[in-house]
Amino acid sequence: MTLESYRREVSSAKRADIVRAAADQFLKHGYQRAAVADIARVADVSTATLYKHFGSKEELFAATVEEVQNAVDDEFAQQPPGATLAEMLHNAARTYLSLQFDRNLNGLMRIVIAESGRHPKLGRRMYLSFVNRRRDGATAAFDKMVAAGWLKPHDTHLSATFMGGMMKEFFVWPALFDPTFTIPEDADAKIDEIIAVFLARYGAGHP
Amino acid sequence: MTLESYRREVSSAKRADIVRAAADQFLKHGYQRAAVADIARVADVSTATLYKHFGSKEELFAATVEEVQNAVDDEFAQQPPGATLAEMLHNAARTYLSLQFDRNLNGLMRIVIAESGRHPKLGRRMYLSFVNRRRDGATAAFDKMVAAGWLKPHDTHLSATFMGGMMKEFFVWPALFDPTFTIPEDADAKIDEIIAVFLARYGAGHP
């Protein structure tokens, strides 16, 4: 038992090392040019061991993406609350930005988009996770705000779509085409602009 | 003279064949996995001839993208007019969709996004062409509508950004992650939804 559990522990530690190394290399070089041998070297593991854990490069890639997805989902769920309505919205937007840039979700998206021809399932899953699930989260949040009387009653799914489109237009599209793109200096101003537009239409008039 | 012009004609015909074949293969397999030899074979040309026309795979790719860009720019400029304001907006949105799907701009974007790490200039150029230039076009159109009294005076650049974000959220993002994604059945309904939202905020009240 003890031996077995020790082995399992070591094994899962190696697995985590591999996934970390894979994320590192995939983000640095893209799927195609990231060499399995390099990933193994960075993870300090032999290629054979890597293949024991993941049957193929594709599988390793899928696992890597999933890992990031889970981490991102967790982080997104733990948003700091805000005192006022505008503050809450601002905080949510900031969390979004931090995920996209600090956790390099923009980079990951670029790779998944690149490979979505060859990995259709992966692409669809990522879309669900990174676009739909978040929109659903926003919809639910907006519903609460409506119930609380902070927002006018309205089609919250539509307004969530709005918000998502606006945020992406400002902060994600440029990053997809330019990997050196970082959070712009006037990000807060832009976020406030977006929120102003949103509140002008859907706000209940309270501050 | 005749000889020279004959040669130029044949040569430019071959060039066009090559670009067509390149677009085909790049869209099918992505930049990395599209083999130069295959492109040459599809174009019914030897690889050496291909390399006479385009010094490298990168150059060929850039030429392919540029070709599509020019075609798209031309087509976008020739939009059908509309009788009413809503019709005009609807037509513009439809033109946008036709470009993205019928000319496979979504696919091209996917490839450029995939390669923008390795081809930063290409990525930036495409962003300017496909995102900024179109937004500027929309901004100018909205300005005219304001001048005509069809829209309220407002920040047209912002509203154009809005429209772009909304359209992409519905019609481009899903396509980036799923190459089989086609124009949805309810596209017109979605477009109308977007326009309704837009007019509710910026319309001058006329039909």
Next chain:
Amino acid sequence: MTLESYRREVSSAKRADIVRAAADQFLKHGYQRAAVADIARVADVSTATLYKHFGSKEELFAATVEEVQNAVDDEFAQQPPGATLAEMLHNAARTYLSLQFDRNLNGLMRIVIAESGRHPKLGRRMYLSFVNRRRDGATAAFDKMVAAGWLKPHDTHLSATFMGGMMKEFFVWPALFDPTFTIPEDADAKIDEIIAVFLARYGAGHP
């Protein structure tokens, strides 16, 4: 331990095979026309394995040259002694010939000369090894002969240069331009001629 040492042994055996095959092919076809794939085939090894051992064709070439250099240096150091002065000189000259022809140093020089435009470091290193180092060896030997009273006191570096020039003029130059050139029948006579000239000028008069 055993596994590791086993691997090392196998690996170094393959390395040696590759170098042998490379020497063979380079000598047969020259650097440019020797195909890496052919070298691998002759060594009974895949090209990938070859590239594991040597990062590039250039590196393989440098290693091949170095290998021969080391072997030649060793062999040159173990010259048979001679009873008389003339015999000693004759033996030295014969060792020189044996290296140039039996170990195909003439052929190797031809290739390095051919590539010295593209591999300047290799060319310079080989010149130092195959021309300067040997001349220094001869200079030292002559100094001893002077000290022993067998040769007149004189500028031994100059006389060594002499000897080197004479030997090359007879035995190396023809080989550079004609790969089929072998040790001529009258080599001993020519060597004796050279020694006679040398002794007539620098000999102390003893037999």
Next chain:
Amino acid sequence: MTLESYRREVSSAKRADIVRAAADQFLKHGYQRAAVADIARVADVSTATLYKHFGSKEELFAATVEEVQNAVDDEFAQQPPGATLAEMLHNAARTYLSLQFDRNLNGLMRIVIAESGRHPKLGRRMYLSFVNRRRDGATAAFDKMVAAGWLKPHDTHLSATFMGGMMKEFFVWPALFDPTFTIPEDADAKIDEIIAVFLARYGAGHP
């Protein structure tokens, strides 16, 4: 007649252009890497025209070498005379140097040596022309000096071989292995050294 002769003239002018361009490219890039297309371009001629004049790259190369040989032979025959014996010898040595370096004979030799495996005839011819013929010239000159009483009667063929070996040892061997090698600053001193050695053995004692 006139038309025909005109054509012949133009044709031979083009031939000369091609040979010039070929010499240029071969010296710059070596035989293998000199591209026929580049030679044609430099000569301002189509490749087809080039192939009309020379059936193959090899043929062109042979013609190029021959051309240089002829030019060198001519130049070597027109040596400036000298007042004293030492001066005559010095002048001859200087002519030798000028050919080797200024006309880039060292570079040409390097290429011929490189290709002598594939072009045995060319190699042998060049050896005859550049080594034997010159040695015969020197032998004849030395014979005259003996007849004039300036040199002791001796085996002039042998002494000519001596001189050739010495000169090459100092000025040609380094250049073969290092293309950037130029005439050294102390060339005159080295030449005088060689001549001193020569005269010490073969001089008749007159200044």
Next chain:
DNA sequence: CATGAATGAGTATTCATTCAT
């Protein structure tokens, strides 16, 4: 269970030579 050496199939690019005009 872990290793890392070995592999074979693949890829972009070059170049001497030919041929329709």
Next chain:
DNA sequence: AATGAATGAATACTCATTCAT
């Protein structure tokens, strides 16, 4: 006679995956 576009064969190098130890 002259052109230059077209070719096919060749070449160095890479990488996901396996297997003997």
